[in-house]
Amino acid sequence: MNKITVNRFAEKKIKQGICVLDGIDYQNLSVTNCLVKLVSEKGQALGTAYLSKQNKGVGWVISDQEQTLEKFSFEDLFAKAKVKRQTFYESPTTTAFRVFNQDGDGFGGISVDVYNNFAVFSWYNEYVYSIKDRIVQAFRSIYPEVLGAYEKVRFKGLEWESAHLYGQEAPEYFTILENGVTYQVFLNDGLMTGIFLDQHDVRGSLVDGLAAGKTLLNMFSYTAAFSVAAAMGGASQTISVDLAKRSRELSEAHFIANGLDMAHHKLIVMDVFSYFKYAKRHNLSFDVIILDPPSFARNKKETFSVAKDYHKLVAQALEILSPDGLMIASTNAANLSPNRFKKEIEKALSGVKYDYLASYRLPSDFTYNKNDESSNYLKVFTIQVQK
Structure with a gap:
């Protein structure tokens, strides 16, 4: 087994229980796609890892002992x-x-x-x-x-x-249940399946009536699973906005699977920022607005990064949020701590009164590494804005 000597910064992370190997700490590696023994600069054995590049680091610690794959269970x-x-x-x-x-x-x-x-x-x-x-x-x-x-x-x-x-x-295509609601899924068509399972606690709050009797706007809606949950929880009207044309067909399947009348639920294929302008121009307002963008997105005109631009979404949403309306702010950006995400949200809330009603991290089936904050990547806040 190859031996890799790590610097003191990497040693500290390993001893803290952080499993992902950060590329910053492991530059000029001569091997990859193999198990390695990790040792400190003083020669102390730190455990076993495997090296293999992915979007999250260059490998993973798999044991605090020396371990061969044959003995790994x-x-x-x-x-x-x-x-x-x-x-x-x-x-x-x-x-x-x-x-x-x-x-x-x-x-x-x-x-x-x-x-x-x-x-x-x-x-x-x-x-x-x-x-x-x-x-x-x-x-x-x-x-x-x-x-x-x-x-x-x-x-x-x-x-x-x-x-x-x-x-x-x-x-x-077939249907699954979540919180008693039916969703249509597909397992062999690209990387998606029709639903993001890490949001089931947030959808559960909507099924339980958070939006009962209210109008709801779901931005970056993908297959409108939030909207379906809200509709099943008694929302009077939902509008789901996503730029992907296929999202419309996939979203409609969820509503139909639950016997919901599409007359009260609109599916709009449009850029989110363009829809904000449209809603403002037509004096539309909503009791609940959900903002769950991808961590990073690019279209022909501009790029969007949650870490730098989320406050712009919140600011635009505020302009069409009803008095005492609710905003559900969500991100899965692992590089953004809950406090940094809050600060990004609050940039746009300056000057208005608001209360955090609930917060969500990963649900219990998404077991995370408790020694690594970035492992618990999901951050969702339900906020009531007093206007």
């Missing part, structure tokens, strides 16, 4: 992860959730979700992809009830994104 990891999710398995109202979440469950670079009786593996780098047969074999021994599985290859490019992995093939 994926069966044990999956068995422990399954026990943690027992309440989800027993739930009659939710049939889609995460069953393995990277370093939160002991091995970075892989996550697994279940949708009814089918699993979806996500591979985030070359190394885990190279040992996927070993990982899948272990998973099948712990999850014999899973009928079939698909994989999302998140590092190779468009032509490699999705494939059937083993067992039965799922229908092209």
